[in-house]
Amino acid sequence: MSTEAIAVEKPKRNYNVLFGLTLLALLVLLWILLSVATTSFASANNIANLLRQGSMIAIMAVGQTFVIITGGIDLSVGAVVGFATVVVAMMINAGFPIWLAILVTLLVGVAIGMFHGFGIVKMGLPPFIITLATLTSLRGIGLLMTNGNSININSDTFTAFSRNSFIGIPNLFWMVILVGIPAYIFLHHSRWGRYLFSVGSNAEASRLSGVNVQRTIYMAYTLSGLCAAFVGVLLAARIGIGNPTQAEGWELQAIASSVIGGTSLFGAVGSVHGPLLGAFILATINNGANLLNVNSFWQRIITGALIIIIVYFDGLRRRGK
Amino acid sequence: MTSTAQELHPAPVLEPGRTILELRGLEKRYPGTHALKPVDLAFKSGEIHAIVGENGAGKSTLIKLLTGVMPRTSGEIAWEGQPAALATPHEAMALGINAVHQEVVLCRHLTVAANMFLGEENSRFGILQQRAMVRQAQTIIDDLGFDLPAHVTLGDLTIGQQQLIAAARATVRGTKFLIFDEPTAYLTRKEADQLFTLIRRLKGEGVTIIYISHRMEEVFELADRVSVLRDGTLVGTRNIAETNDAELVKMMINRSIEQVYHKEHFTPGAAIIEARNLSGKGFENVSMTVRAGEIVGLYGLIGAGRSEFVTTLYGRHRKSAGQILWEGKEVQVNSEHDAIKLGMALAPESRRDQGLCLNLPVGFNLNLPIYKRISNNLLISSAQEKAQADRQIADLRIKTPTRGALASSLSGGNQQKIVIGKWLAHGAKLFIFDEPTVGVDVGTKAEIYRLFGALLSKGAGIILISSYLPEVYELADTLHVFRRGKLVATHGFHAASHEDILTQALAEKQEKLGGQI
Numbered sequence: 001m002s003t004e005a006i007a008v009e010k011p012k013r014n015y016n017v018l019f020g021l022t023l024l025a026l027l028v029l030l031w032i033l034l035s036v037a038t039t040s041f042a043s044a045n046n047i048a049n050l051l052r053q054g055s056m057i058a059i060m061a062v063g064q065t066f067v068i069i070t071g072g073i074d075l076s077v078g079a080v081v082g083f084a085t086v087v088v089a090m091m092i093n094a095g096f097p098i099w100l101a102i103l104v105t106l107l108v109g110v111a112i113g114m115f116h117g118f119g120i121v122k123m124g125l126p127p128f129i130i131t132l133a134t135l136t137s138l139r140g141i142g143l144l145m146t147n148g149n150s151i152n153i154n155s156d157t158f159t160a161f162s163r164n165s166f167i168g169i170p171n172l173f174w175m176v177i178l179v180g181i182p183a184y185i186f187l188h189h190s191r192w193g194r195y196l197f198s199v200g201s202n203a204e205a206s207r208l209s210g211v212n213v214q215r216t217i218y219m220a221y222t223l224s225g226l227c228a229a230f231v232g233v234l235l236a237a238r239i240g241i242g243n244p245t246q247a248e249g250w251e252l253q254a255i256a257s258s259v260i261g262g263t264s265l266f267g268a269v270g271s272v273h274g275p276l277l278g279a280f281i282l283a284t285i286n287n288g289a290n291l292l293n294v295n296s297f298w299q300r301i302i303t304g305a306l307i308i309i310i311v312y313f314d315g316l317r318r319r320g321k
Numbered sequence: 322m323t324s325t326a327q328e329l330h331p332a333p334v335l336e337p338g339r340t341i342l343e344l345r346g347l348e349k350r351y352p353g354t355h356a357l358k359p360v361d362l363a364f365k366s367g368e369i370h371a372i373v374g375e376n377g378a379g380k381s382t383l384i385k386l387l388t389g390v391m392p393r394t395s396g397e398i399a400w401e402g403q404p405a406a407l408a409t410p411h412e413a414m415a416l417g418i419n420a421v422h423q424e425v426v427l428c429r430h431l432t433v434a435a436n437m438f439l440g441e442e443n444s445r446f447g448i449l450q451q452r453a454m455v456r457q458a459q460t461i462i463d464d465l466g467f468d469l470p471a472h473v474t475l476g477d478l479t480i481g482q483q484q485l486i487a488a489a490r491a492t493v494r495g496t497k498f499l500i501f502d503e504p505t506a507y508l509t510r511k512e513a514d515q516l517f518t519l520i521r522r523l524k525g526e527g528v529t530i531i532y533i534s535h536r537m538e539e540v541f542e543l544a545d546r547v548s549v550l551r552d553g554t555l556v557g558t559r560n561i562a563e564t565n566d567a568e569l570v571k572m573m574i575n576r577s578i579e580q581v582y583h584k585e586h587f588t589p590g591a592a593i594i595e596a597r598n599l600s601g602k603g604f605e606n607v608s609m610t611v612r613a614g615e616i617v618g619l620y621g622l623i624g625a626g627r628s629e630f631v632t633t634l635y636g637r638h639r640k641s642a643g644q645i646l647w648e649g650k651e652v653q654v655n656s657e658h659d660a661i662k663l664g665m666a667l668a669p670e671s672r673r674d675q676g677l678c679l680n681l682p683v684g685f686n687l688n689l690p691i692y693k694r695i696s697n698n699l700l701i702s703s704a705q706e707k708a709q710a711d712r713q714i715a716d717l718r719i720k721t722p723t724r725g726a727l728a729s730s731l732s733g734g735n736q737q738k739i740v741i742g743k744w745l746a747h748g749a750k751l752f753i754f755d756e757p758t759v760g761v762d763v764g765t766k767a768e769i770y771r772l773f774g775a776l777l778s779k780g781a782g783i784i785l786i787s788s789y790l791p792e793v794y795e796l797a798d799t800l801h802v803f804r805r806g807k808l809v810a811t812h813g814f815h816a817a818s819h820e821d822i823l824t825q826a827l828a829e830k831q832e833k834l835g836g837q838i
Contacts, residue, residue: 185699185700189700189701189703190696190699190700190701191692191693191696191701194685194688194689194692194701195692197678197681197685198678198681198685198689201678201679201680201681202674202675202677202678202679204674204675205669205674205675205676205677205678205689206678206689207637207657208635208637208657208667208669208675208676209657209661209689209690209743210657210658210661210689210690211689212658268678268680268681269680
């Protein structure tokens with residue numbers, strides 16, 4: 001090898017930033033197109049609505065991304081959201097203070113995540129299997145608890161939160177920022193974040209380098225469960241009911257957002273800003289399709305096509321250097 | 322051109338000594354790199370042609386061009402006098418060019434027989450003739466003299482045995498030109514001997530063998546001619562009878578052989594670690610001490626218990642009996658984490674599986690053990706992260722464009738430097754190097770050995786595991802010989818002959834193949 005070879009490869013360091021900017025450009029482009037094509041898209045009402053729609057998937061996608069970076073998957077998040085709406089609704093209706101109801105719900109999310117960690121680390125189950133099992137059982141437990149009925153939440157303070165705005169921006173979107181900033185610092189500027197990547201890349205090498213691999217896996221699933229439970233609280237506030245069948249299929253939307261945002265399902269590649277942008281791109285497409293009177297069946301097809309296209313181009317660029 | 326898919330064995334005997342493949346001005350450029358400068362070389366049928374050179378000298382590039390994995394930039398390749406495009410692997414295989422790679426690229430979950438016939442399955446009316454295939458495969462394996470069953474799952478065999486299967490597989494496909502890339506890196510001596518027998522037999526059938534290896538003694542044992550590559554240039558080709566070790570090394574690195582094994586002697590200090598009658602999975606009743614400033618070498622066959630012993634010291638496996646003393650005090654090492662906290666560092670045997678996060682940046686890999694130190698309770702200091710990585714890259718002369726390049730993009734020797742380098746900043750007292758120079762070129766070897774000296778001078782102790790006798794022989798102050806899980810002999814520096822040590826490691830002449838793992 002000569003010194004010549006050293007100059008060969010361009011540093012790939014800014015790849016994440018670049019990819020993020022491309023996604024941002026795509027999002028802005030969609031917004032411009034929709035503003036021109038429809039009269040109602042650019043209205044304050046619609047934008048607020050769009051932000052609310054995207055926010056919840058965005059928060060789930062962040063937790064999901066932590067898990068995917070370790071090379072795993074969390075299929076339970078949609079069910080956790082539904083279950084959390086039940087827990088928070090029952091506690092509020094039982095007269096507990098709202099803060100306590102929220103806290104307990106979040107702890108339930110943590111406990112579910114810990115259980116996933118236990119299943120993977122101690123029982124040696126594949127993440128796909130243990131979280132799939134939770135997905136179906138949690139819905140069942142929720143249905144048992146509610147007898148299959150919806151619970152109407154009798155606290156206006158609680159439900160008002162998700163309808164209100166703060167300095168013109170919906171509260172729900174503020175929650176994305178509340179989750180996103182610590183998540184960003186955690187993933188990109190703390191050693192725990194580094195360990196998520198190293199475990200996803202090579203668990204054995206990480207272990208031999210002194211990384212506590214088991215704890216890292218526990219942490220990823222716990223954070224995913226926590227994010228999902230938090231979304232459950234937000235959803236309960238938004239629709240004013242607790243219902244275990246809510247958020248059907250949201251786990252797939254969260255995974256899709258994450259993947260569109262550049263997360264590799266093989267692990268060790270991902271960011272926080274990517275999934276956030278991915279979630280809002282999906283929300284924009286759904287919102288725009290509604291405004292354009294596109295059949296809602298088509299929305300699903302478009303989402304699928306988009307996943308293929310974005311991941312394909314991302315793969316091309318990674319390989320193409 | 323023969324496309325004898327169903328015909329199994331043997332390839333037609335070719336007229337020996339005829340030129341089968343000729344390269345004229347063969348050249349490969351990547352954007353910004355001249356990986357292979359114009360090469361003129363003719364390979365004859367029935368010869369074993371060794372190719373040696375440092376990592377990054379252009380050997381892999383040459384193989385990739387010959388096997389059609391990559392297109393050439395310019396130049397011509399003539400196959401039996403006719404120009405050949407060699408644009409796809411398929412075309413190369415159709416001509417009869419095959420390669421056996423260092424890392425086995427077969428399906429671990431399929432049976433040996435299924436792997437042998439992969440892509441050329443024997444079927445009748447679309448139904449696989451499984452029993453017939455196992456029978457045929459067994460015939461081939463027996464015929465080659467490998468004592469292996471054809472019906473077992475490939476992954477159940479040792480790496481060395483898998484390598485033999487990969488070689489057997491390549492021989493049954495009308496191969497006329499077979500490339501071996503570092504085939505013995507993971508083989509025991511006996512397996513290597515079986516492979517050499519196979520190679521000589523193919524040569525007898527007129528097959529051209531390209532043999533790539535870092536092990537000089539193998540080159541001299543096997544080859545008829547040897548070509549040396551350096552920095553993408555063909556430095557020269559020699560008849561093996563007319564050259565020697567020293568000349569080849571000089572051609573490869575422009576440096577003499579004495580400078581490779583660079584041994585500094587220090588007066589040993591206090592004991593760092595002591596194992597007392599330690600037993601565990603794969604070894605029993607092993608006692609030894611490592612003192613500050615000394616290299617303790619562990620020699621033995623692969624699977625003799627050396628790796629198991631050190632991984633137990635390192636907390637990867639539980640000990641079943643005995644004591645571990647760290648600086649004179651008994652300690653319990655229950656996890657790697659405990660070991661690292663005490664001050665141990667392990668550079669494991671397989672950099673791909675155990676040593677590196679390949680799809681993460683170089684800097685990340687270098688800093689992995691010390692993230693705790695370069696961050697406060699919450700945040701990593703990015704200034705320190707960059708400074709530490711850059712310092713290691715500079716100190717170890719790791720050839721990488723930046724600390725942000727992915728570890729997978731570096732050559733083997735440079736990857737090995739990362740595996741070792743990540744422990745330097747950590748400030749460990751005991752360094753365990755398990756086969757640190759497998760698949761590493763002479764130049765990098767010399768750099769790694771010099772690094773040992775630097776560590777010793779700072780008062781560290783080193784455990785060096787190697788299956789390559791000259792390495793432990795020239796470097797270790799104390800040399801322990803392992804055989805079948807037991808420590809069978811201990812020697813001081815240069816206190817025993819190569820022959821004695823080898824005999825102690827082998828003992829019984831016919832060890833059961835594969836029974837060692």
